Amino acid sequence: MTQYLLEADNLVKHFPVGRGGGFRQTNRPMIKAVDGVSFKLEAGTSLGLVGESGCGKTTTARLLLRLYDVTAGSIRFGGEEVQNATGKPLRAYRNQVQAVFQDPYSSLNPRMRVRDIVAEPLVAQGQMGRKELRDWVNELLSVVGLDANAAHRFPHEFSGGQRQRIAIARGLALRPRLVILDEPVSALDVSIRAQILNLLQDLQDKFNLSYVLIAHDLDVVAHMCDVIAVMYLGKIVEMGTADSISRAPAHPYTQALFSARLPARPDGRAARIKLSGEIPSPLNPPPGCHFHTRCPHVMARCRSAQPPLTTLPDGRIAACHLLGPA
Amino acid sequence: MNHGDTLLQVKDLKTHILGRDGLRVTKAVDGVSFDLKRGETLGIIGESGSGKTMTALSIMRILPEAARVISGEILFNGENLLKKGDAEMRRLRGEQMSMILQDPMVSLDPLFTVGSQLAEPLKVHRRLSGAPLANRMTELMSAVSIPSPETRLKQYPHQMSGGMLQRIVGAIAISCDPQLLIADEPTTALDPTVQAQFLDLLETLRDSKHLSVIVVTHDFGVAARLCDRVMVMYAGRVVEMGPIREIFDHPRHPYTKALLASIPDATELGARRLRSIEGSPPDLAMLPPGCPFAPRCPSVLERCHREYPGEFRIASEHVASCWQVSAQ
Amino acid sequence: MLRYFFSRLRLAVITILGVSLIVFVTSRMSGDVTLLLLPQDASEADIKAMQHELGLDAPYYVQYYKFLRNVADGDFGESLRYREPAFSLIMSRLPATLELAFSAFILSTIVGLLMGIVSARMRSSWIDYFSRIFSITAQSMPSFWVGIMLILVFAVELHWLPTSGAQGVEYLVLPVVTLALVPIASTLRITRSAMLQTLDADYVKFLRVKGLREQFIVWKHALRNALVPVIAISGLTLGFLIGGTVIVESVFAWPGLGNLMVESIFTRDYPVIQAGVLVTSIFLIFLNLAVDLLFGVIDPRVRFG
Structure with a gap:
């Protein structure tokens, strides 16, 4: 049996909405931001979460980072359940799971020198001597491709791409095993993106890192990830190898999403699957299959019965009545 | 008046931004020339700081306070926009030339209904009111495929999704049937399926209203989807310009080549590493002499550091500014 | 709503x-x-x-x-000093204080808004510099000193206005100006920064794209947006003004609540102090309620939130 680094089982996160006014909290409406999400991730591999705004990918990432508490479900990390961990086990978990966010301008404290930014998680932990700390920070900076003299400078002296390198160096300081990448290149200039994506891949190989990558750019996700999970209104609708998902998407939503990709070439203006309507509110998702209101292949059954995730012959899973057992 | 095929002609445009101290001058646009034919869609591709948005704002003459057009000509239907008074320019804006901004969520005033904001240009430029105004507004809302327009017109921006707002922004932009529409990163803030819907809409509007369109984008995909011709900008200058297929099939400038090669493509997996461009875009207030791309260029010549390359014609419509190109 | x-x-x-x-x-x-x-x-x-x-x-x-x-029931007990119901004592003095506070509020809002708008529109001009120096100066001068200076200049030296008392409109001028100085400065600063932020916003850029007149953009769209934070602090301003009357009333011998409260504190007239605190608090709470409602009227995001 494969030992997975990360196993998310039936993750659920509900948020109460509206100013309930304080006293009666029980009957308030709930947004089912994440509604039964399960996946497994092996060490040294990458999982991509894709979907449009409101699909729950960012909430899922925050659950993994323990920034939110789960409403239900479990997160296992190295075989240990961590979703309710507190105190020392929680700190140990957080040291092994780091995050790199979209905006390298706001995620770095402008008043701190780069060496202090990178060393901050280590200093907080307080287990390293000064000399050891300085050497490790210098090594981290060189690993992410920055000069040693960058250590003494402030974030505003760097370009967007370099700042993202600093953020990555900080993310690696505690030698994590899992890094959550939330839109790591979408705020960067086009000519810089490939640098950062290559760097992330090099670091993955070097440190045997696992990534959970969130990005709206499907090409970036397909390029970076081994497995892609497509989410729609809080649920995974399809999950499989990056290759199978991007070459032959099975779920109608995945098909539509990938066909909405911008063409790589001018003659690639391929036939697109046009979706009608807008993404429904996660506050009040449609009954049956959540996607039925926009699905081009909708059948009577889709409006009432929610399709279960079923395994297809090539090993991927998808939740659609068209694909399931008849 | 007919000025032949050409709607817009920009000649050697220079737009500079003056620093607060008055000393630091950022050469945001530094000698840009191009033509736009009637019915044509031109893409201006560049990164942040390439001068693509400043070029667009210069044409619309809505530059921020610190920015000034230093020299050049912008001929619209043969008339130089830079010579026009504010009042005259205002009459052109919104009526004959219009623009769509990047983020629909902040493009509309949050305190007024979308209806009142759609009505504004129609009242000012077309002097519409009463039933004709209401009819025109409903018509525009259906032109951008917004269901139940009467209800939507009474709503406020925060009650709508980004995709819907961008379509309303589109409706406002085309409300007076302009000849020129500039779209500045019109889909960057939108979700993929919504982005695709909006690009479809833009195409439909362009064809049905005979618009000439300038699409400002950092994304070759958007250009590939919409444009007839593209112009690639770097550090305030045009580095390469040509028909869309030419640029994709035979890019000649090292910057264009490198950018095209650095984009991941989901349909061509397997190549583990992307080709990346080292370094980062230059500071426009401290440009080195010579070609601004030289420090990052993989095929740099000694000459590139000294002299800025002129424009070299590769084919009838395909030009590039590079000493390598001239050498071949 | x-x-x-x-x-x-x-x-x-x-x-x-x-x-x-x-x-x-x-x-x-x-x-x-x-x-x-x-x-x-x-x-x-x-x-x-x-x-x-x-x-x-x-x-x-x-x-x-x-x-x-x-x-x-309006029963706070009897004043220990005047031997009459504390509540009616308070109510007899309240109108004079409100006259002072509201006049100062209207003055500070109008002057602060205008100066803030002009300052933002003509950024870095001499008007802007003057406004900024004015607002710093006004906020750093204690009001009792300002009051005395105004009396010295306009009443004692120039004889344009009466020194103190409350027998007509001319008696209102000096105390109102004294009281309004600080809120003028704060309204000015908030209006200026809100206006600058608004004029920089994308929706203003888009209004220019539509070919609307600059005056129209400033006075219809930008001003209304800039008003949001100004209204948000107006509840605080009113509270400040009503509290500020205590000092200003003493300086100008204004027969209002502030003066009464000071007297009552010195003579330990507890029923009157209690009644005064409670009445002004309730008054301020309702003013703030009105401000919140105004907020809802002007900003649909609050109304439909």
């Missing part, structure tokens, strides 16, 4: 109860009233009798309940 109104109203009621509780508790904490009322050699039995008479021997919640009922 109605839901919004009721949620604000409920908050207002809760706040009033809170204030009444604070007033009640502090009055019980400030010493035994019976000792003040009785002669020093009063016997233990006399004290007990007095406490019973005043209801002070009942449990605290009973006392608080009675206190609330009396307050609801």
Whole structure:
């Protein structure tokens, strides 16, 4: 049996909405931001979460980072359940799971020198001597491709791409095993993106890192990830190898999403699957299959019965009545 | 008046931004020339700081306070926009030339209904009111495929999704049937399926209203989807310009080549590493002499550091500014 | 909008109860009233009798309940000094204070808004620099000193205006100006920065794209957006003004609530102090309620939130 680094089982996160006014909290409406999400991730591999705004990918990432508490479900990390961990086990978990966010301008404290930014998680932990700390920070900076003299400078002296390198160096300081990448290149200039994506891949190989990558750019996700999970209104609708998902998407939503990709070439203006309507509110998702209101292949059954995730012959899973057992 | 095929002609445009101290001058646009034919869609591709948005704002003459057009000509239907008074320019804006901004969520005033904001240009430029105004507004809302327009017109921006707002922004932009529409990163803030819907809409509007369109984008995909011709900008200058297929099939400038090669493509997996461009875009207030791309260029010549390359014609419509190109 | 109104109203009621509780508790904490009322050699039995008479021997919640009922009837007890009901004393002085505070509020809002708009529109011009220096200066001068200086210049030297008292409109000018100076400065600063931010916003850029006149953009769209933070602080401004009258009324011998409160504090006239604090608090709470509602009127995001 494969030992997975990360196993998310039936993750659920509900948020109460509206100013309930304080006293009666029980009957308030709930947004089912994440509604039964399960996946497994092996060490040294990458999982991509894709979907449009409101699909729950960012909430899922925050659950993994323990920034939110789960409403239900479990997160296992190295075989240990961590979703309710507190105190020392929680700190140990957080040291092994780091995050790199979209905006390298706001995620770095402008008043701190780069060496202090990178060393901050280590200093907080307080287990390293000064000399050891300085050497490790210098090594981290060189690993992410920055000069040693960058250590003494402030974030505003760097370009967007370099700042993202600093953020990555900080993310690696505690030698994590899992890094959550939330839109790591979408705020960067086009000519810089490939640098950062290559760097992330090099670091993955070097440190045997696992990534959970969130990005709206499907090409970036397909390029970076081994497995892609497509989410729609809080649920995974399809999950499989990056290759199978991007070459032959099975779920109608995945098909539509990938066909909405911008063409790589001018003659690639391929036939697109046009979706009608807008993404429904996660506050009040449609009954049956959540996607039925926009699905081009909708059948009577889709409006009432929610399709279960079923395994297809090539090993991927998808939740659609068209694909399931008849 | 007919000025032949050409709607817009920009000649050697220079737009500079003056620093607060008055000393630091950022050469945001530094000698840009191009033509736009009637019915044509031109893409201006560049990164942040390439001068693509400043070029667009210069044409619309809505530059921020610190920015000034230093020299050049912008001929619209043969008339130089830079010579026009504010009042005259205002009459052109919104009526004959219009623009769509990047983020629909902040493009509309949050305190007024979308209806009142759609009505504004129609009242000012077309002097519409009463039933004709209401009819025109409903018509525009259906032109951008917004269901139940009467209800939507009474709503406020925060009650709508980004995709819907961008379509309303589109409706406002085309409300007076302009000849020129500039779209500045019109889909960057939108979700993929919504982005695709909006690009479809833009195409439909362009064809049905005979618009000439300038699409400002950092994304070759958007250009590939919409444009007839593209112009690639770097550090305030045009580095390469040509028909869309030419640029994709035979890019000649090292910057264009490198950018095209650095984009991941989901349909061509397997190549583990992307080709990346080292370094980062230059500071426009401290440009080195010579070609601004030289420090990052993989095929740099000694000459590139000294002299800025002129424009070299590769084919009838395909030009590039590079000493390598001239050498071949 | 109605839901919004009721949620604000409920908050207002809760706040009033809170204030009444604070007033009640502090009055019980400030010493035994019976000792003040009785002669020093009063016997233990006399004290007990007095406490019973005043209801002070009942449990605290009973006392608080009675206190609330009396307050609801406008009964705060008698002034120890004037021997008349504290409440009617307060109400007879309140109009003069409100006249002062509201005049200063109107003045500071109009002048602050105008100066803020002009300052933002003509950024880095001499008007802008003047406004900024003015706002720093105005906020750093104590109002009693400003009041005395104004009296010296305009009343004593120039004889343009009366020194003090309240016999007509001309008596209002100096105290109102003194009182309004600080809120003019704060309104100016908030308007200026809100206006600068608004004029920089994308929707203003898009209004220019539409070919609208700059004046129209500034006065219809930008001003309304800039008003949002100004309204947000106007509740605070009013509170500041009503509190500020205490000093200004003393300087100009203005026959208002502020003066009465100062006197009452010196003479330990507890019923009057209690009544004054509670009445002004309730008044301010309702003013803030009105401000919140105005907020809802001007900003649809609040209304439909």
